[in-house]
Amino acid sequence: MRLSFEFFPPRTEQGEQSLGNVATKLNDFNPEFFSCTYGAGGSTRLGTREVVTHLGALGMSCAPHLSIGNDTQTEINQLLDTYLTLGVKRIVALRGDLPSGMARSRVVNNAETLVGWIREHSGDRFHLEVAAYPEVHPDARSPAEDLDFFKRKVDAGANSALTQYFYNVQAYFDFVNRCEQANLRIPIIPGIMPLTNYEGIVRFSQNCGADIPRWIAKQLESLSDDEKSLRDFGVDVVTQLCEELLAAKVPGLHFYTLNRWGVSSRICKNLGLDHPDP
Numbered sequence: 161m162r163l164s165f166e167f168f169p170p171r172t173e174q175g176e177q178s179l180g181n182v183a184t185k186l187n188d189f190n191p192e193f194f195s196c197t198y199g200a201g202g203s204t205r206l207g208t209r210e211v212v213t214h215l216g217a218l219g220m221s222c223a224p225h226l227s228i229g230n231d232t233q234t235e236i237n238q239l240l241d242t243y244l245t246l247g248v249k250r251i252v253a254l255r256g257d258l259p260s261g262m263a264r265s266r267v268v269n270n271a272e273t274l275v276g277w278i279r280e281h282s283g284d285r286f287h288l289e290v291a292a293y294p295e296v297h298p299d300a301r302s303p304a305e306d307l308d309f310f311k312r313k314v315d316a317g318a319n320s321a322l323t324q325y326f327y328n329v330q331a332y333f334d335f336v337n338r339c340e341q342a343n344l345r346i347p348i349i350p351g352i353m354p355l356t357n358y359e360g361i362v363r364f365s366q367n368c369g370a371d372i373p374r375w376i377a378k379q380l381e382s383l384s385d386d387e388k389s390l391r392d393f394g395v396d397v398v399t400q401l402c403e404e405l406l407a408a409k410v411p412g413l414h415f416y417t418l419n420r421w422g423v424s425s426r427i428c429k430n431l432g433l434d435h436p437d438p
């Protein structure tokens with residue numbers, strides 16, 4: 161069972177220092193890799209690279225995300241060359257969403273194009289992860305269309321996929337079944353979002369099309385003034401979700417850590433991942 165933890169590039173020097181500590185704590189769970197997001201449009205190009213370098217210096221392997229945004233093939237190739245120099249072996253290849261207010265706010269390319277460009281320029285030197293959407297990407301007109309776009313990324317050369325987070329475990333199982341029926345055999349790793357904040361998760365989920373079941377939303381809302389109880393509730397819910405996934409022998413878990421170690425590590429401990437079976 162492969163474990164990975166996702167970060168975003170810290171915005172302050174203090175955040176950067178603390179990320180080293182966060183990664184060191186999470187490294188106790190022996191993850192296969194960490195990953196670091198990348199703002200489409202190149203807004204975090206430097207920040208993402210710094211995280212890769214920083215974690216590399218601590219002896220940890222970090223997969224940079226690369227969102228194609230509206231970058232040119234030449235810009236992407238330069239970045240790939242930099243990553244090869246840094247010893248990067250894995251990339252999370254995405255279309256990306258441009259931050260609102262950016263002049264060229266419509267992304268014209270998609271992840272399939274990016275995967276193709278990476279294979280064209282770098283052959284098989286990178287293991288490529290792509291995104292998958294058990295609850296259907298908001299841009300898709302139907303689940304079948306979404307699956308078709310996912311298949312195109314796989315055919316272009318993706319090795320495995322990380323899913324958008326979900327709290328309806330059945331959505332993941334249904335997606336994996338539909339992939340199997342479509343003869344898509346790459347590992348599809350569930351993305352796990354710890355629940356630590358009511359308003360943040362509701363707002364973010366509306367944007368990315370993830371469903372928060374009503375009973376969870378209601379509990380989070382009612383606990384929103386009681387940080388500890390909300391956290392405890394969130395840890396219980398997400399632990400249970402992961403237990404169901406692990407019981408079904410999923411190929412791994414990918415945690416969206418939001419650059420914090422506490423809650424992700426409580427969940428991992430609950431799952432016994434600090435003492436995995438040999």
Ligand SMILES: Cc1cc2nc3c(=O)[nH]c(=O)nc-3n(C[C@H](O)[C@H](O)[C@H](O)COP(=O)(O)OP(=O)(O)OC[C@H]3O[C@@H](n4cnc5c(N)ncnc54)[C@H](O)[C@@H]3O)c2cc1C
Nearest residue numbers: 197198200225254255256257270271291297299300322324
């Ligand atoms: C694990 C994970 C990590 C992420 N990390 C980042 C990050 O670091 N930076 C960032 O900016 N964003 C990130 N995102 C968000 C992601 O960029 C958005 O979800 C974006 O809207 C889609 O990216 P994609 O790579 O899935 O795109 P694509 O797979 O290219 O497309 C997404 C959807 O759009 C539709 N679509 C694709 N191509 C076409 C077409 N030609 N015509 C019509 N419809 C089409 C399909 O429904 C498809 O599922 C991440 C998401 C996940 C799940």
